[in-house]
Amino acid sequence: MARTRSEQAAWRREQLLDAALRVFADKGVDGATVKDVAQAAEVTPGLLYRYFDSKEAMVETLLSERGFLPRLRELRAEQDDSRPAPEVLTELLEAFDRLLADNAELMAVFFSSAQARGPLATLVSEGQRLIGDFLLERIDTGELRPHDTVMAARTLFATVAVNRRLGTPIDIAALVGLLFPEEG
Amino acid sequence: MARTRSEQAAWRREQLLDAALRVFADKGVDGATVKDVAQAAEVTPGLLYRYFDSKEAMVETLLSERGFLPRLRELRAEQDDSRPAPEVLTELLEAFDRLLADNAELMAVFFSSAQARGPLATLVSEGQRLIGDFLLERIDTGELRPHDTVMAARTLFATVAVNRRLGTPIDIAALVGLLFPEEG
Amino acid sequence: MARTRSEQAAWRREQLLDAALRVFADKGVDGATVKDVAQAAEVTPGLLYRYFDSKEAMVETLLSERGFLPRLRELRAEQDDSRPAPEVLTELLEAFDRLLADNAELMAVFFSSAQARGPLATLVSEGQRLIGDFLLERIDTGELRPHDTVMAARTLFATVAVNRRLGTPIDIAALVGLLFPEEG
Amino acid sequence: MARTRSEQAAWRREQLLDAALRVFADKGVDGATVKDVAQAAEVTPGLLYRYFDSKEAMVETLLSERGFLPRLRELRAEQDDSRPAPEVLTELLEAFDRLLADNAELMAVFFSSAQARGPLATLVSEGQRLIGDFLLERIDTGELRPHDTVMAARTLFATVAVNRRLGTPIDIAALVGLLFPEEG
DNA sequence: TATGAATGAGCGTTCATTCAT
DNA sequence: TATGAATGAACGCTCATTCAT
Incomplete structure (x- = not known):
């Protein structure tokens, strides 16, 4: 509820990565659209670009930050x-x-x-x-x-x-x- | 050379499937464009639609006819x-x-x-x-x-x-x- | 330092116009973004809208107030x-x-x-x-x-x-x- | 009427350049959209890209081919x-x-x-x-x-x-x- | 049979603008 | 006063598909 700005930003970032992971896994990276990811995260597509430079950058982030x-x-x-x-x-x-x-x-x-x-x-x-x-x-x-x-x-x-x-x-x-x- | 009409058609069909297989394998189905396939087959995109209903149909044909x-x-x-x-x-x-x-x-x-x-x-x-x-x-x-x-x-x-x-x-x-x- | 409220407001307004003039001259009005202007003025885009109604209004203000x-x-x-x-x-x-x-x-x-x-x-x-x-x-x-x-x-x-x-x-x-x- | 393919293509190209010149002159290059040009030429935006690689290429073509x-x-x-x-x-x-x-x-x-x-x-x-x-x-x-x-x-x-x-x-x-x- | 001009929908992305904080 | 997260409309551009020739 009472989240600070940077907490909110960090949370949103993870939420977007979650959505991207789900959608990319489901449709493939090429098959999934940025709009798909945005809808899965219940935000507008433009917002994704405040957190990631491009669709490709989302994939790279998933691979590096979520890699096991x-x-x-x-x-x-x-x-x-x-x-x-x-x-x-x-x-x-x-x-x-x-x-x-x-x-x-x-x-x-x-x-x-x-x-x-x-x-x-x-x-x-x-x-x-x-x-x-x-x-x-x-x-x-x-x-x-x-x-x-x-x-x-x-x-x-x-x-x-x-x-x-x-x-x-x-x-x-x-x-x-x-x-x-x-x-x- | 002196091919009958249906021989020619069959040959062309296989040629297009060959090209599609090569291109889809290389770029992925979503990553490859119909133009890519046409260029690999050295024909124009329009011709593909005389032999297949859609890009998706090409994939299905590959899977069913070229399946092993x-x-x-x-x-x-x-x-x-x-x-x-x-x-x-x-x-x-x-x-x-x-x-x-x-x-x-x-x-x-x-x-x-x-x-x-x-x-x-x-x-x-x-x-x-x-x-x-x-x-x-x-x-x-x-x-x-x-x-x-x-x-x-x-x-x-x-x-x-x-x-x-x-x-x-x-x-x-x-x-x-x-x-x-x-x-x- | 000890500026009154309205002094501060007037000063900020001029600072924003300075930045806008510089950026518009450099990139053209259409080529420049509001973010460009904000960055040149070292403020955030949102602040511009406290002083001007729109990007177009900035141009008009420049033309009327800075006209010679x-x-x-x-x-x-x-x-x-x-x-x-x-x-x-x-x-x-x-x-x-x-x-x-x-x-x-x-x-x-x-x-x-x-x-x-x-x-x-x-x-x-x-x-x-x-x-x-x-x-x-x-x-x-x-x-x-x-x-x-x-x-x-x-x-x-x-x-x-x-x-x-x-x-x-x-x-x-x-x-x-x-x-x-x-x-x- | 009975135009050959290449005649038609050459004519269309010039028609598009005409439209681009008109629109760019009117709104400025940055202010004009590709859609504006397409509408002026009464075609769809996609068609422009069969004749020119990009909006910028249109400007360059105008400058080089229509230069006096x-x-x-x-x-x-x-x-x-x-x-x-x-x-x-x-x-x-x-x-x-x-x-x-x-x-x-x-x-x-x-x-x-x-x-x-x-x-x-x-x-x-x-x-x-x-x-x-x-x-x-x-x-x-x-x-x-x-x-x-x-x-x-x-x-x-x-x-x-x-x-x-x-x-x-x-x-x-x-x-x-x-x-x-x-x-x- | 084969072409390639043309379309229309949708893509990834940008950006002027708004607003809760 | 000032921020920056968020939006929505548009942007330049791509592409599967159609169709007159």
């Missing part, structure tokens, strides 16, 4: 490494899966926008490296038998990502059990 | 089932991988166009069913130990598809070896 | 008529030339704005009448030979005005000498 | 130099005056458009040079007494131009007689 790459990097540090590899791996993948679910709209923008391809590729390679490194560690300790960790990481990451994207969620523990049956 | 779902279904029948499961599975996945590579432009359209989401989902579920059925058969014969075949199919299919789409091709035999180590 | 027609009329009265006609004429024209130079920005507004055409025409005809009347007086006294004073006035006035406007200043004494060689 | 600098240069060559200087000068200035009258609208564009200042300056300096050169020639032959030809040229040119621009046409023979009384 930093969160992805934190995921690994949060795992309790004293526990068995399959358990840690399962939790890691489930956390990643939740991250994707929470950012489903942003993922849709990633997939539809040409300029979002770069961030998407970064996200994938970071995620795969995260898992690959973990597998290498557990091979070093002898807990896991030596295997192609890059391939395993790609497999795990791709499977989780694709099924989340397609809206066909999977039992991640089962996925891990599939790849590491004896270690379970 | 039928080809995907043939893949399974072409395998020599007298051979060991890992071999057949590897060949099946490699054939699918080649199919994706050969239809890279169509895949790009699948990903960029909102109306292509349905066909894409169908493609994925068909592919997964194909592999899942094969796995079930080989469990029935006792060659493969019982396991979650749906999950395995999803895993294999997703991994191949994602890496092809990302342009990071993988060793499919190794992927199969990863999931079925003892049976190799 | 009154000053032009004073010019004639300031001349010492006891001196020879060419000298007085030269000084009169030089004073007019200085007036134009001092009001270069306003002249630019005159030329760029459609609504300023009227005032501009008035300025020119007044100037020509001023000079024409002077020439007539001196013909009456016999100092100048009878000639087409209207034409002479137009010629003198146009030459000074055009060259000032074009930024190609001229030797006004020489101009007078050209038209009145024997009387010099 | 070449015609100005021909004027001098057309004079019969065997006749007395005042006669030739009068005819030259009258021809220039007619040129300005015939191109009144283009002159208006020159005055209102920032990008037209260059061509305008060129026009003025060319015209002044033309007259100045003529005066020098006749001083060389002894017909005219030595005088400041640059100033005389500026004076003559400015007077004709200003009065034509202001719509107050003058007796050019009288103007010449004013500057060269003894030679008449």
Whole structure:
């Protein structure tokens, strides 16, 4: 209610980004019009230009401010490494899966926008490296038998990502059990 | 040269679809203009409307006529089932991988166009069913130990598809070896 | 510092007119935005509307309050008529030339704005009448030979005005000498 | 009626330039909208863009294709130099005056458009040079007494131009007689 | 069959203006 | 007094589509 000017401005900015994210995810960046975004935010199109220089700038802001790459990097540090590899791996993948679910709209923008391809590729390679490194560690300790960790990481990451994207969620523990049956 | 009228018409139609596929894959359906397509086909925009009712109709035609779902279904029948499961599975996945590579432009359209989401989902579920059925058969014969075949199919299919789409091709035999180590 | 309310208001009003004159002269009335003027005055656009009803009103105010027609009329009265006609004429024209130079920005507004055409025409005809009347007086006294004073006035006035406007200043004494060689 | 395609296109192009010239002269380049021009030409705004890349390109085309600098240069060559200087000068200035009258609208564009200042300056300096050169020639032959030809040229040119621009046409023979009384 | 001139709707964007604070 | 968030109308321009030739 009694908001200060700058609070109001910050709130409006986020509201516009929310609307843009929703609309871009729904119609694609090219398919969505500035008017669509404005209507979703219940403001007039002109107002968008007080907060963003252009439609393209809105996309860039979404990608940079709403990107979840930093969160992805934190995921690994949060795992309790004293526990068995399959358990840690399962939790890691489930956390990643939740991250994707929470950012489903942003993922849709990633997939539809040409300029979002770069961030998407970064996200994938970071995620795969995260898992690959973990597998290498557990091979070093002898807990896991030596295997192609890059391939395993790609497999795990791709499977989780694709099924989340397609809206066909999977039992991640089962996925891990599939790849590491004896270690379970 | 001495083409009949209907031959010429059919040829022109395909030529226009070729151009549309190329352009839509490059710029996205929304990002590409009818003029872009016409220029790629070296004709004038007006001519497109003798062959297609609208830009949207071009997309639909591409999706229905250039779709490779039928080809995907043939893949399974072409395998020599007298051979060991890992071999057949590897060949099946490699054939699918080649199919994706050969239809890279169509895949790009699948990903960029909102109306292509349905066909894409169908493609994925068909592919997964194909592999899942094969796995079930080989469990029935006792060659493969019982396991979650749906999950395995999803895993294999997703991994191949994602890496092809990302342009990071993988060793499919190794992927199969990863999931079925003892049976190799 | 310790300005009364109305002093402050008057000062702000002039400051805004200064800024408007500068900006309109630089970009043309149509080419300049209200935001441009506000920025030049280091205030916000909204404030302009406390002092002027509209952008157009700013132009009108500039034209009426900053117009130099009154000053032009004073010019004639300031001349010492006891001196020879060419000298007085030269000084009169030089004073007019200085007036134009001092009001270069306003002249630019005159030329760029459609609504300023009227005032501009008035300025020119007044100037020509001023000079024409002077020439007539001196013909009456016999100092100048009878000639087409209207034409002479137009010629003198146009030459000074055009060259000032074009930024190609001229030797006004020489101009007078050209038209009145024997009387010099 | 039975126009070929390219004839029609050329005709339409000229028609659009005509309309643009009229509208720009009337409202100024900045003050005129593309819609204004289209309405004046009785077409839709979109059509303008088949013939010109932008509104700015229309102005540039008007300036380059409808400019009368070449015609100005021909004027001098057309004079019969065997006749007395005042006669030739009068005819030259009258021809220039007619040129300005015939191109009144283009002159208006020159005055209102920032990008037209260059061509305008060129026009003025060319015209002044033309007259100045003529005066020098006749001083060389002894017909005219030595005088400041640059100033005389500026004076003559400015007077004709200003009065034509202001719509107050003058007796050019009288103007010449004013500057060269003894030679008449 | 094929062209390309022409349209009309809508695009992203700007801007004069208003008004709650 | 002064701000700046917000609006609405228009702007320059693009584009899918139509149609006379």
